[in-house]
Amino acid sequence: MATSTSTSMSSMSTSMTMNMVFTNTHTTPLFSTQWTPTTSGSYAGTCVFLIILAILARVLVAFKALMERHWLDAHLNRRYVAVAGKSPEAGRIDTDPEAKVASLVTAQGVEEKVRVVRTVTHAPLPWRFSVDLPRALIFLVITGVSYLLMLAVMTMNVGYFCSVLTGAFLGELAVGRFIQWNEHGH
Structure with a gap:
């Protein structure tokens, strides 16, 4: 019994060895x-x-x-639209040189001045x-x-x-x- 086990173990170990040289x-x-x-x-x-x-x-x-x-x-280019005078961000948007002036047609059909701002963040x-x-x-x-x-x-x-x-x-x-x-x- 011991001989057959050692023989099968040695044949298994020789078949599972890897080449160690190219x-x-x-x-x-x-x-x-x-x-x-x-x-x-x-x-x-x-x-x-x-x-x-x-x-x-x-x-x-x-x-x-x-x-x-x-x-x-x-x-970063997600557009955040703020109506001038209606948001606390309006002051910051007016002074932001990166903001672009655009116009928006509302549901009532009234055209209002808005700014589209590019967000800059380093958060994930x-x-x-x-x-x-x-x-x-x-x-x-x-x-x-x-x-x-x-x-x-x-x-x-x-x-x-x-x-x-x-x-x-x-x-x-x-x-x-x-x-x-x-x-x-x-």
């Missing part, structure tokens, strides 16, 4: 045993797939940065379903693609590793200017 075999499985290149052409195709996946990862981060800017601009944006759901979905896709790239690198296949680095470089070269890091480096 290899250059062209038959390294990627993501599952079903995706095991058998020829040099299928290995090259797998490497091209990883390059495209790494480029996609950078494009998704750039897309999220653009959307964050769009959502912030939409929040309020939770909005139309913003926070897409933000979370974009982040989910970015995380999934990043983990797939991590798994490819963890195979310790030098071709896969270089493919991920090449894709990251090309992606950053193409869309890196759209990604602006904030003061915290995120």
Whole structure:
């Protein structure tokens, strides 16, 4: 009994070990045993797939940065209309050089002078379903693609590793200017 247990444990531990050195075999499985290149052409195709996946990862981060800017601009440009003389904000609006003069047609059909003001705040944006759901979905896709790239690198296949680095470089070269890091480096 002890012999069969130790034999099964040793075979289980040998099958679960990871390579601790880079290899250059062209038959390294990627993501599952079903995706095991058998020829040099299928290995090259797998490497091209990883390059495209790494480029996609950078494009998704750039897309999220653009959307964050769009959502912030939409929040800051929310229009607050105040009828002159009817609000305690009227004095501040009159002295605000950023305010734009506009006119408003009321329900009674009377045209009154108003100012449209751009809000400036450094507080966190309020939770909005139309913003926070897409933000979370974009982040989910970015995380999934990043983990797939991590798994490819963890195979310790030098071709896969270089493919991920090449894709990251090309992606950053193409869309890196759209990604602006904030003061915290995120």
